[in-house]
């Protein structure tokens with residue numbers, strides 16, 4: 042009986058492993074084809090694969106182990122760590138400035154008040170300082186943890202290799218966070234935010250797919266549902282889905298209440314976000330805005346295919362990870378991610 046159970050469990054494990062392997066191979070192939078088509082594999086600004094091969098060979102293992110342990114204990118961290126990397130890169134580039142605890146820092150700005158995952162970065166950094174002191178930047182930890190928390194954890198495989206070699210910035214100002222796109226932005230506003238960071242329409246659509254996991258504060262959604270005391274639902278919102286959102290986010294909503302960004306499969310990193318958009322079930326106004334442009338809507342259609350989504354997301358994450366990075370002798374390597382020059 043016991044050995045039969047073990048055999049069944051073993052077959053189950055193999056099936057999962059085979060699926061993950063097949064998925065991974067398809068993504069790598071799709072990724073290479075997409076890169077070739079776009080004339081990419083563009084020069085990166087001083088980053089490299091395995092930048093720490095000699096100085097911290099165990100880096101990937103340490104980041105993955107700590108991140109997976111923490112996400113297993115608290116699944117909400119998957120979305121938090123992915124968003125942390127995005128909010129780091131869009132303000133001053135991917136330089137870990139979002140982590141700094143200084144007066145009027147980025148962290149204190151409105152759009153960052155619901156950002157989290159800082160304690161995971163601290164835990165990883167603590168371990169790294171024991172193994173390879175003063176070597177690995179906080180900005181690289183943020184980039185690695187984003188992938189491992191949101192994507193590698195689910196697939197038990199890394200869908201893309203994170204380029205490393207970023208260094209940490211020393212400036213963190215709430216007043217710089219205007220570079221972050223607003224959830225109430227229309228299509229043109231979103232595209233402008235992205236192009237200001239060197240990212241294009243494809244990146245905007247692919248990266249918005251991050252909203253296949255995680256939550257939004259009700260306050261990010263209620264303006265779509267209620268205006269003043271009257272009920273005036275955003276016409277871009279499916280009526281039945283609007284009712285679901287209203288149940289989760291009444292008017293007024295209790296402080297701190299949240300709603301899933303992907304109403305169907307909120308903790309799965311899959312392509313259902315794009316299927317939702319086609320049904321007018323995007324949770325944020327900025328999600329719905331993607332359907333208001335013909336080229337973006339066509340991309341949404343393409344990315345309902347999970348293999349295409351994983352390939353496009355991987356490529357755009359690498360691009361986002363290169364935004365205004367500090368490399369070479371610029372910036373610093375912090376020992377404590379929350380403090381400049383520590």
Ligand code: HEM
Pocket residue numbers: 117119120121123124127155157222223224225226231245248249251252254255256257258259260261302325327
């Ligand atoms: C296209 C422009 C974007 C806008 C306007 C936007 C806006 C938002 C907003 C308002 C929230 C909810 C915050 C709250 O109310 O508490 C959110 C959550 C989230 N965003 Fe975005 N976002 C955008 C793009 C991205 C990108 C590029 C990524 C990552 C690659 C990302 C990853 C996430 C994740 C994972 C969450 C859930 C966080 C959690 O569960 O704690 N977003 N986003």
